[in-house]
Amino acid sequence: MNSVQPIPVVVLAGFLGSGKTTLLNHLLGNRGGTRIGVVVNDFGSIEIDAMSVAGQVGDSMVSLGGGCLCCAVDGSELDAYLDKLAAPVHRIDVIVIEASGLAEPQEMVKMLIANENPAIRYGGLVQVVDAAEFDRTRAAHPETDRHLSVADLVVLNKTDRVDPAERARIEGEVAALCAPGTPLVGADHGRIDPELLFDRRPWTETRGQLSFEDLIAEAEEHDGRDPHADHAHARYESVEFTSDQALSPRRFIDFLDRRPAGLYRIKGFVWFGVPGYQERYEVHAVGRFLRFAPAPWGRGERRRTQLVLIGSGTDGPGLLRELDACREGSPEQAPPESMWGVLRYVAPADRGDDLAAEDDSPPEDGPVPEDGVPA
Ligand SMILES: Nc1nc2c(ncn2[C@@H]2O[C@H](COP(=O)(O)OP(=O)(O)OP(=O)(O)O)[C@@H](O)[C@H]2O)c(=O)[nH]1
Numbered sequence: 001m002n003s004v005q006p007i008p009v010v011v012l013a014g015f016l017g018s019g020k021t022t023l024l025n026h027l028l029g030n031r032g033g034t035r036i037g038v039v040v041n042d043f044g045s046i047e048i049d050a051m052s053v054a055g056q057v058g059d060s061m062v063s064l065g066g067g068c069l070c071c072a073v074d075g076s077e078l079d080a081y082l083d084k085l086a087a088p089v090h091r092i093d094v095i096v097i098e099a100s101g102l103a104e105p106q107e108m109v110k111m112l113i114a115n116e117n118p119a120i121r122y123g124g125l126v127q128v129v130d131a132a133e134f135d136r137t138r139a140a141h142p143e144t145d146r147h148l149s150v151a152d153l154v155v156l157n158k159t160d161r162v163d164p165a166e167r168a169r170i171e172g173e174v175a176a177l178c179a180p181g182t183p184l185v186g187a188d189h190g191r192i193d194p195e196l197l198f199d200r201r202p203w204t205e206t207r208g209q210l211s212f213e214d215l216i217a218e219a220e221e222h223d224g225r226d227p228h229a230d231h232a233h234a235r236y237e238s239v240e241f242t243s244d245q246a247l248s249p250r251r252f253i254d255f256l257d258r259r260p261a262g263l264y265r266i267k268g269f270v271w272f273g274v275p276g277y278q279e280r281y282e283v284h285a286v287g288r289f290l291r292f293a294p295a296p297w298g299r300g301e302r303r304r305t306q307l308v309l310i311g312s313g314t315d316g317p318g319l320l321r322e323l324d325a326c327r328e329g330s331p332e333q334a335p336p337e338s339m340w341g342v343l344r345y346v347a348p349a350d351r352g353d354d355l356a357a358e359d360d361s362p363p364e365d366g367p368v369p370e371d372g373v374p375a
Pocket of ligand 1: 014015016017018019020021022023100101157158159160161187188189190265267284291
């Protein structure tokens with residue numbers, strides 16, 4: 001690849017928790033000699049997703065914080081980031097924008113098509129679908145159907161969480177919602193062939209790409225009303241919690257066990273500071289699904305907890321008060337057993353042997369060794 005050709009800009013979209021960051025990390029980890037520029041657009045000003053992929057992208061990383069790309073960031077700001085990434089000095093082959101899980105992908109595509117920088121070109125819309133949550137997501141968010149209809153490539157992710165018959169049913173439904181011939185690839189932890197995105201003559205050139213006319217028609221639909229009123233995130237609110245004090249694992253698990261149904265997504269990391277469990281515990285909750293992943297702290301990284309909670313109809317200040325009550329002043333005195341509730345939800349995500357538990361699954365008995373892998 002060389003930098004004379006315009007750099008394709010691929011939009012990675014999908015509902016909250018569908019696996020966009022996981023897929024992006026897979027691409028970054030399997031990019032061979034390809035240089036990928038990344039734009040992460042997170043919901044909430046604590047850029048959890050940016051941190052999840054940071055370290056792998058170095059100075060090519062730019063992050064658009066503060067909310068949804070389509071609303072909070074105007075075209076000129078996006079253009080400025082793209083200009084920066086497209087500078088020849090970076091020798092970038094492909095740019096991937098990870099859209100906020102609540103963004104309207106069409107808005108981003110529109111911005112990219114309108115971009116006047118000759119060094120880049122729109123490279124397609126990849127829609128990530130959570131196979132295990134497909135029916136629920138569709139019922140709660142009818143715009144899912146519209147998003148699928150404009151996708152260039154659909155990744156049916158989390159296929160490990162559905163059986164083959166269920167997978168076949170969902171594949172049929174997804175295919176019926178997509179434009180005819182839209183490629184649909186199944187994936188476990190976002191492990192797709194990176195060639196799907198890095199090919200110089202990709203699927204988007206032959207079919208499926210939104211035409212400008214489609215986009216104008218879309219825009220006209222909005223006429224006379226707030227163009228963002230029907231966006232998914234208009235119905236959502238997010239709150240952020242940060243603590244320099246450790247959290248009590250027991251009180252935090254109790255908080256999670258009691259979390260309201262409208263609290264759709266929790267992500268971030270937690271410091272428990274319990275002797276023997278000094279790692280940084282990444283937490284991901286999607287609906288009733290919950291997982292912790294321990295990882296070492298970065299060199300010199302401050303021990304603390306940062307969480308983003310996204311929900312609808314939830315009492316944000318009330319949630320923050322409950323989290324405040326989880327603070328623990330003397331974590332060094334906590335017994336190791338206090339971690340058991342957390343360790344039930346630890347799975348070695350990167351190894352693929354997914355032991356993540358559903359909230360309502362029976363608890364594992366007994367302690368778990370310090371590597372975090374339940375016995
Ligand atoms: N079982 C299973 N879990 C997965 C798979 N892919 C991702 N996950 C988990 O699902 C959770 C959400 O994944 P993310 O990659 O953060 O999802 P996202 O779409 O970036 O989420 P938002 O940033 O909230 O929109 C994490 O706990 C992942 O480890 C998969 O194929 N199977």
